[in-house]
Amino acid sequence: MKTIIEALSSLKLVPVVVLNDPDKAVPLARTLVDNGCNGIEITFRTEAAEESIVRIAREVPEMLIGAGTLLTPDQVVRAKKAGATFGVSPGFDPVVVKAAQEDGLPFAPGIATASEICQALTMGCLFQKFFPAEPAGGPKMLKAILAAVRHTGIRIMPTGGINADNIANWLSIPEVVACGGSWICEASLIDTSNWEEIGRRTREALAAIR
Numbered sequence: 288m289k290t291i292i293e294a295l296s297s298l299k300l301v302p303v304v305v306l307n308d309p310d311k312a313v314p315l316a317r318t319l320v321d322n323g324c325n326g327i328e329i330t331f332r333t334e335a336a337e338e339s340i341v342r343i344a345r346e347v348p349e350m351l352i353g354a355g356t357l358l359t360p361d362q363v364v365r366a367k368k369a370g371a372t373f374g375v376s377p378g379f380d381p382v383v384v385k386a387a388q389e390d391g392l393p394f395a396p397g398i399a400t401a402s403e404i405c406q407a408l409t410m411g412c413l414f415q416k417f418f419p420a421e422p423a424g425g426p427k428m429l430k431a432i433l434a435a436v437r438h439t440g441i442r443i444m445p446t447g448g449i450n451a452d453n454i455a456n457w458l459s460i461p462e463v464v465a466c467g468g469s470w471i472c473e474a475s476l477i478d479t480s481n482w483e484e485i486g487r488r489t490r491e492a493l494a495a496i497r
Contacts, residue, residue, distance in 0.1 A: 291373045291393040292414055292442050294351050295465040298326040299458060299496050302471040302489070303355060303446060305330050311477050312339035316347040318482040319472075322489040328353035328375060328467055331362050337369045344370025355467075357394075360386030367392045375416050375444070375467075379403045384410050395444055399423040401432050404441070414442050416467070421448025426456050433462050451488075451495045458496060468492070 295301065302319060304327055306312055312335075319327060327343070327350055329336050336354070343350055354366030355375045363386045366374055373393040376383055380396070384407070387394035397418040398404045407415050417429055424431075429445065445457050446467030457466050471488045475481075 288393045288414060291351075292464055295326065295444065298324065298351065299465050300324055300454070300471075300489075300492055301326040301328050301351075301353060301444065301446075301465050301467045303328045303330060303467045303469040304472045304477070305332055305469075305474050306335045306339045307333050307474070307478065309335045309338040309342055311480065312342045313346045314480065314482060315472065315477060315485070316343045316350050318486050319489055320347060320349060322486040323493050324471075324489050325349055326351045326353070326465070328355040329371075330355040331358070331366065332356050337365055340366065340369040340371050357383060357387075359383065363387050363392055363394070364390055375446075377416075377418050379407050381406075381410060384412060401435065404432060404436055408436065408439055408441065413440055414444070414464075417443050417445040417447075419447030420445035420457070420466075421453070423447070426460060429457075429463075430460060433460070437462055451492050454492060454495055 352371050353373045354371035357374045357376050367390050375395045377397040395414045395416040396407050397416045442464045443462050444465050449466050449468045450470045454466050
């Protein structure tokens with residue numbers, strides 16, 4: 288887990304991706320890498336997710352691959368086998384957390400309240416996903432909660448409503464290692480192979496971070 292957190296800390300940005308066609312996976316990953324981003328979260332919302340992870344892990348080895356929307360133990364196992372280097376869930380489910388721990392997959396459960404953060408901490412989850420970040424109260428809400436738990440060494444990856452205009456606000460919080468965002472790789476851009484626009488958005492986001 289420490290290695291994954293360090294890697295995410297250096298990336299700062301993790302585009303969240305919904306892939307409908309595994310043939311788009313490698314061109315997308317190469318577009319991100321070529322424009323300065325070596326991280327990606329592929330959500331398990333489509334049947335193409337597993338094969339997409341397999342192809343990126345094989346053909347773009349420099350990419351740090353997260354598997355998102357992991358809702359069941361079976362998905363955790365499949366994501367790890369496919370080549371995901373870490374897993375993410377939109378919520379906190381002890382059964383899914385335990386499956387990730389047993390399979391050795393670094394995992395960030397989703398949290399949005401102080402109670403969920405504390406429950407995740409009791410299971411050893413020092414890496415958590417604040418979701419949906421902006422609707423749940425934004426940086427102000429997260430900072431208020433962290434005031435009570437930052438001594439634990441907790442690290443956070445906010446996702447939901449984050450974009451180039453507000454990402455710097457999130458990254459100014461010391462416990463935030465990276466931000467997830469879906470605006471960079473919108474499904475319509477992927478489906479039409481608009482790699483140029485995805486590259487532009489990637490550069491724009493990285494510039495905002497800098």
